[in-house]
Amino acid sequence: xxxxxxxxxxxxxxxxxxxxxxxxxxxxxxxxxxxxxxxxxxxxxxxxxxxxxxxxxxxxxxxxxxxxxxxxxxxxxxxxxxxxxxxxxxxxxxxxxxxxxxxxxxxxxxxxxxxxxxxxxxxxxxxxxxxxxxxxxxxxxxxxxxxxxxxxxxxxxxxxxxxxxxxxxxxxxxxxxxxxxxxxxxxxxxxxxxxxxxxxxxxxxxxxxxxxxxxxxxxxxxxxxxxxxxxxxxxxxxxxxxxxxxxxxxxxxxxxxxxxxxxxxxxxxxxx
Numbered sequence: 001x002x003x004x005x006x007x008x009x010x011x012x013x014x015x016x017x018x019x020x021x022x023x024x025x026x027x028x029x030x031x032x033x034x035x036x037x038x039x040x041x042x043x044x045x046x047x048x049x050x051x052x053x054x055x056x057x058x059x060x061x062x063x064x065x066x067x068x069x070x071x072x073x074x075x076x077x078x079x080x081x082x083x084x085x086x087x088x089x090x091x092x093x094x095x096x097x098x099x100x101x102x103x104x105x106x107x108x109x110x111x112x113x114x115x116x117x118x119x120x121x122x123x124x125x126x127x128x129x130x131x132x133x134x135x136x137x138x139x140x141x142x143x144x145x146x147x148x149x150x151x152x153x154x155x156x157x158x159x160x161x162x163x164x165x166x167x168x169x170x171x172x173x174x175x176x177x178x179x180x181x182x183x184x185x186x187x188x189x190x191x192x193x194x195x196x197x198x199x200x201x202x203x204x205x206x207x208x209x210x211x212x213x214x215x216x217x218x219x220x221x222x223x224x225x226x227x228x229x230x231x232x233x234x235x236x237x238x239x240x241x242x243x244x245x246x247x248x249x250x251x252x253x254x255x256x257x258x259x260x261x262x263x264x265x266x267x268x269x270x271x272x
Contacts, residue, residue, distance in 0.1 A: 010144060019141035027150050111187040112157045118190060118198075118216075123233035125245050126214070126255050126268035131155070135182070136214055139200040142166030143178035153182055175205040193228055194219040196263065211271040222257050222264035229257070229266060236266060
């Protein structure tokens with residue numbers, strides 16, 4: 001019961017902080033209330049489940065058989081074919097070969113430049129501007145909920161909102177591991193670089209400092225990304241080298257450009 005209450009309180013905090021819109025809050029709350037434990041769920045009973053009579057099942061099966069036989073007599077059009085539910089696909093914030101193949105399969109559209117949309121207010125500290133910060137906060141909300149289901153991000157550059165995928169879990173050391181992302185449509189660029197996704201992740205061990213990471217993933221070689229970012233005011237070397245970001249009164253961080261399968265990524269991390 002306490003776990004259910006904790007989830008409801010977390011949902012309320014996300015809504016109050018502005019990470020969730022009113023519509024998203026109501027949808028998530030309705031989904032949570034649908035799973036609300038009933039009184040009998042807390043009865044301490046460890047015995048086997050009572051054996052149920054098979055007579056209702058046999059009677060139901062007989063009715064179904066009669067209906068199906070009637071439909072076959074009058075024509076198959078009477079019973080519409082049910083479509084199988086589409087599977088939900090979750091993806092890691094770190095691109096894999098399968099993820100890149102999915103990216104390539106996205107519908108081709110006219111090139112979209114996000115230069116003025118995803119701005120950094122202070123590149124040397126990897127500090128996001130208003131719109132980009134809103135994107136990252138929405139991704140963090142997905143991590144807090146443990147799922148991106150029903151969460152989207154609307155950017156003026158795109159007609160349709162972008163779907164968030166997110167997941168969280170406990171690893172073998174009981175550390176909280178979570179990540180979230182949005183995939184950008186094919187042909188999306190940022191300052192001339194082909195960009196594929198925006199991600200965020202966290203790693204919080206139970207007895208030591210945790211870390212938060214934000215990335216922008218490119219379909220470009222790491223060296224090309226480094227040159228472009230340097231021109232924009234970033235001081236991000238190629239991994240394994242990194243630049244420390246020290247900010248008084250805040251967690252220290254680091255910045256680097258990592259080579260990823262199919263491209264590279266600007267990786268900004270903070271630990272405290």
